[in-house]
Amino acid sequence: MEPKVAMEFVERTMKKNPDVVGVIFIMTIDQSKLSTSNTPFAMIDEHSAIPSEQEILFTMHSVFRVVEMKQTTKNNRLWEVQLTITDDNDPQLSTLTNRIKQEVRGSTGWRIMGKLLLKVGHFDQAEELYQELLKNASTDSERAFIYHQLAYVRKYRGEYREAAEFLEKSLKVYEQILSPNDPKLATMYNNIGLVYDNMGEYSKALEFYEKANKIWEISLPPTHPDLATSYNNIGQVYNNMGEYSKALEYYEKSLKIGEKALPANHPDLANSYNNIGTTYYGMGEYSKALSYLEKSLSIKQKSLPSTHPSIKNVMNSIAVVKKKL
Incomplete structure (x- = not known):
């Protein structure tokens, strides 16, 4: 679309509603990077009622890479987002998509949908779905x-007591039907540890994290992502206890596995960079903290919805660190 026309649409809406934030998408289309089998867009100005708008019609499921997001200098309520068109053959996109498919796999379509809703931060919709599934279980x-999944929802909302109640119900069943070293039990112990961690009960959290870690070290290969998660969580407890050297040791173990096992733009890598950054902040090494936090933000902006709460959290952390420099 003609840039002036797009700007008119945005400014008109912003004037009507002072609470609205305007976003202009600036798209770069390099046809040499597109698969020859795809026809992702077409100029339709000859068929438009208003040819001067120079509209382009994109096919469904067209994919764009976010290059940059920034506020305009003239209006702090207006943002520009630079995009470049790509397709399913983009190596980073296909690797990340395949990884997420593995993480949200399930025995039914509803289970997959629930895991995906949790993954992208749509917690209300996830709870609604799981409550309906519970009625029919x-x-x-x-x-x-x-x-177990409802406990995830409660944990992400910060409702840790309720999360613990759901986890205890789930654990009671699993301990009866699973062997002592079953990886599913490790997942349960790990998640109970997370709840205690968030409640500030760090000794209990460490106890459950170490139970989970013991099972995973026996049952999983040394580069498995769940093992990286385990090291990360133990590091988190030490970080919360102010034992930064121990925290950094476990965070780096986690990152080492993640860099081998995960795509370069996977959200879990972003979490590792974020955690190392906050640990360096606690140690007073602000330049190192900023470097890791900026790596984290870059990945999160590429791999998560723009409204995901963790993006704002990293931005806030970066702002705090910059004040120390």
Whole structure:
């Protein structure tokens, strides 16, 4: 679309509603980077009622890479987002997509949908779905899984007592039907540790994290992402206890696995960079802290929805660090 026309649409809406933030998408289309089998766009000005708008019609599922997001200098309510068009054959996109498909896999479409809703931060929709599934659950194993997922929802909302209640219900079932070293039990112990961690009960958190880690070190290959998660969580407890050297040791173990096992733009890598950054901040090494936090933000902006709360959290951390420099 003609840039002036796009700006008119945005400014008109912003004048009507002072709470609205305007966003202009500036798209770069390099046809040499597109698969020859795709026809992702077409100029339709000859068929438009207003040819001067120079509209372009994109096919469904067209994919763009976010290059940069910035506020305009003239208006702090207006943002520009630089995009470049790509397709499913983009190596980073396909690697990340395949990884996320593995992480949200499930025995039914509803289970997959629930995991995906949690992954992108749509917690209300996830809870609504899981409560409906709970009504129709016919086995203890199925109910245990749903209790576990509802605990995730509560944890992400900061409702840790409620999360603990759901986890205890789930753990009670799993301990009866699983062997002592089953990886599913490790997942349960890990998540209970997370809840205690968020409640500030660090000794209990460390106890459950170490139970999970013991099972995973036995049952998983040394570069498995769940093992990276385990090291990360132990590091988090030490960080919360102010034992920064121990925290950094475990965070670096986690990052080492993540860099081998995950795509370069995976959100879990962003979390590792963020955690190392906050640890360096606690140690007073602000330049190192800023470097890791900026790496974290870059990945999160590329791999998560723009409204995901963790993006704002990293931005706030960066602002705090910059004040120390």
